[in-house]
Amino acid sequence: MLPELKIQPLRCVLAIVDEGGFHAAARQLHRTQPAVSMAVRELEQRLGEPLFEKGGKAALTPFGRYCLPRFRELITQHDRLSRELWAQVQKQAGHVDMAAVPSVASRLMPRLLSDFILRYPDLRVSLHDGSADFVRRLVAGGEVELGITSLWREDDELSFMPLMRDDVGVVCRDDHPLAERAELGWEALQGQVLIRNGTSRLLEGTEAEPLLAESAFDISNMISLTAMLVAGIGITTLPRLAFPQEYERLRFIPLVDPMVERELGLLRPGKRSLSPAAQAMEAFVIESLRAQAFAIP
Amino acid sequence: MLPELKIQPLRCVLAIVDEGGFHAAARQLHRTQPAVSMAVRELEQRLGEPLFEKGGKAALTPFGRYCLPRFRELITQHDRLSRELWAQVQKQAGHVDMAAVPSVASRLMPRLLSDFILRYPDLRVSLHDGSADFVRRLVAGGEVELGITSLWREDDELSFMPLMRDDVGVVCRDDHPLAERAELGWEALQGQVLIRNGTSRLLEGTEAEPLLAESAFDISNMISLTAMLVAGIGITTLPRLAFPQEYERLRFIPLVDPMVERELGLLRPGKRSLSPAAQAMEAFVIESLRAQAFAIP
DNA sequence: ATCCTATGATCAGCTTTTCTTACCATTAGG
DNA sequence: CCTAATGGTAAGAAAAGCTGATCATAGGAT
Incomplete structure (x- = not known):
């Protein structure tokens, strides 16, 4: 029974008000003017109440004035979310939880991480370290997304990519x-x-x-x-x-x-996928360790 | 460049998670299962990142888990707004600012208003009173939406509907x-x-x-x-x-x-329209005063 | 093992929505 | 009175969304 508001028409209303007319709004939205008109009309009859006065000019009705700030608010929220998700996908924000065996953590990770944050300045990394089994448990339990460790027990929940001989x-x-x-x-x-x-x-x-x-x-x-x-x-x-x-x-x-x-390599959840930030880390680890002495070709 | 999120697909994602599967979600949304699948796929490629794991079951990816509460939040906001606007249109909420000439305010309005709030228990009314000219100015200036007064100067910004002779x-x-x-x-x-x-x-x-x-x-x-x-x-x-x-x-x-x-009647902005609540009041005043002695037929 | 049933994915075809193009009506200014 | 704005309208095209049938896969029961 409640009307389903779509974002686009709301954006039209804002544009009309901000730009002061249907034509100007259409220009801003990269649409034609009839598209704007119709979007508004559709929205109005969905709400059951006109938003703009009928006579020529683009003037809001009282109901329109009531709606305007609320529309603006919803669109703001939408855009905030959209931006946030986009940043995640683009690796401009995000967090990687990973784990490594102590030798790797102390000998390889310092350099690797400092290179990583050079490449992805906006990502955050948490590095846990512990025994190979500890690392395996963290990855298997989902507490971290990636592990750098040596594998000694196959596990079809996990997938291991060998990277270095030691x-x-x-x-x-x-x-x-x-x-x-x-x-x-x-x-x-x-x-x-x-x-x-x-x-x-x-x-x-x-x-x-x-x-x-x-x-x-x-x-x-x-x-x-x-x-x-x-x-x-x-x-x-x-x-x-x-x-x-x-x-x-x-x-x-x-x-x-x-x-x-021993073979050191990257341990990751088998079929499950990684967060965008962890994907970046995965690729980066593979690339970095492959370019290393003792790398497995 | 930012992806435009539509509400419906987000609702699909929530339904899938809440109901634990695409089929169940489809049932809840009164859609078929392919519709749900496609909506999700469309959303995923719009975001550039999968939300659900590929293998058979309806399990969220880490990115999906990241998105879920945010989707939920946006949808909540949307629904809140939708409900609020709907209440306004249905006159289950809202506010009328009106004005009347003192004789009307004191002799007719008490009864009229008490009947009104019986009919629309959720609407709020503010009644100002003052001279006919004062009432006219309030209506013309948009400070109130309706006036009950006698008209002595025509004004094509305003429209006057005679209701009673006095x-x-x-x-x-x-x-x-x-x-x-x-x-x-x-x-x-x-x-x-x-x-x-x-x-x-x-x-x-x-x-x-x-x-x-x-x-x-x-x-x-x-x-x-x-x-x-x-x-x-x-x-x-x-x-x-x-x-x-x-x-x-x-x-x-x-x-x-x-x-x-003198002719007493209802004064309202000429071409401009009224808020839903004021529309209710307008109709109610006309109906009430028409049913009165001295009404103008 | 094999069947059975559940899951989602896929695809062609239809319906609905949404946009555009072209045209009309109204209004304000020169 | 004409011109140049405004917004509205209608027909057709394009896009999006939905359905119904079908498919591939996996888990459970026999």
């Missing part, structure tokens, strides 16, 4: 007997005090797996781990990217005998 | 020599102390005009005038409707020798 090596202090070696095989590690960490499971399923059984400690926190390494308490294995190169006394020696690599 | 008579105190007469001719008034008042100009242009020259006072305020009459200071002429019948000691004697009448 080879595992041994990390020890510079005065360790192995410290000067250019590369190592797993046999060389037998009998060493091996500290497990969150990335150690990369060795599972390789010839080096027996080493894990010997390891005395299992330290998941990176700060604690490096502290133990610097203290010379033991050695560990880490992907190259996770190797904290800012510690002068630590050495990274590639493990070649089983050559172990 | 005959002029002599008013005096009950102990005045003329008080017992059933009717009078103007000669009977010669030599009397005649008090002019705002309605005296009705005598202009009649045989009784010479009387005006003799009059000693000119009192425009009705309270003062009656006070003087009650005090027996003089007599005056008044239209019957203006005769203050609540004063027991005053008598009204019809003047028949020139029979002088």
Whole structure:
């Protein structure tokens, strides 16, 4: 029973009043004058009450005067919304929630994000970091839209795009007997005090797996781990990217005998789509990491 | 460049979400399912971004989730406006500003207005009162939409519809020599102390005009005038409707020798139209006063 | 597995709406 | 009186919107 107001005719009314006539309004609206006339007439009979006086001039009726500010208000709201949505789609506004594994977050993201906000100055990014499983859970649960991580469990809810290889090596202090070696095989590690960490499971399923059984400690926190390494308490294995190169006394020696690599890549919801801002981030991450050493071609 | 959002497709999106599917939404909107599909698709490509996931089910994209509350808001605003305008047109809301000459305001309007608000309980009325000229000025200036008054100057900006005749008579105190007469001719008034008042100009242009020259006072305020009459200071002429019948000691004697009448009627802006509420009032006044004694057929 | 039924998507064809072109009526000014 | 504005009107074209039939897909029941 309530009349359905369309935006265009309301705009006509405003234009007529603002421009002071049907012709001028038509010009402003890029329409012909009859179109304006008819739009108004249609609106009037939809409301059941004329908005303009009949006699020649474009003068509002009292009802028209009553309507005018309300029309203006509705159109303002409409335009505000339209602009806002448009900004989202054009990536001139928006927010990306993403997550990354700590090594990526600390070694790659600073540069990547600063490049990103150069390219999209009006987008906002929240970066969470945590273990690969934590990242996976955030993406799967929809708490973030994108993750940069290594995948070890396929999940058909999620899709993973490999972007970089990251080879595992041994990390020890510079005065360790192995410290000067250019590369190592797993046999060389037998009998060493091996500290497990969150990335150690990369060795599972390789010839080096027996080493894990010997390891005395299992330290998941990176700060604690490096502290133990610097203290010379033991050695560990880490992907190259996770190797904290800012510690002068630590050495990274590639493990070649089983050559172990993890694949880092972009994790995103499988079929679901991304917000416009996240789409921009997705493309940007792919482009950036592909242009990197160790990129997967 | 900004997309023009139409209300209907937005309503579709809401319906799909609320009803949980395209079919159910179509049912609710009294449309067929393809209509809903196409409306959504049209909207999506207008925005340049999908709102629903592609795979079978009716699930929102992140962008869709972003849009949803905003769509809802715009539609709410639209409906509020639509309802408000409709109420105005249906006379379920609105305001009438009107004016009347004091005699009408005090003798006819109380009853008329109380009947009016019975018929239109949701309309509000403001009644101004003042001299016929004052009423005319208010209507001409657009400060009120309707006036009930006697017209003495034609004005093609205004249109006057005569509704009642009101005959002029002599008013005096009950102990005045003329008080017992059933009717009078103007000669009977010669030599009397005649008090002019705002309605005296009705005598202009009649045989009784010479009387005006003799009059000693000119009192425009009705309270003062009656006070003087009650005090027996003089007599005056008044239209019957203006005769203050609540004063027991005053008598009204019809003047028949020139029979002088004023025409009371409805004054409204000539070509301009009225607000819906004022239209209701106009019709109501005409109907009410026509059903009155002294009505002009 | 297979059928069954639900979902949405698609397409041709129709109806409605909306616009344009061309013309008319009225009015104000030169 | 003529001209140049105004807005209104009518017929046809274009666009939008809707329907009805049909299709592809997925989930559930047998």
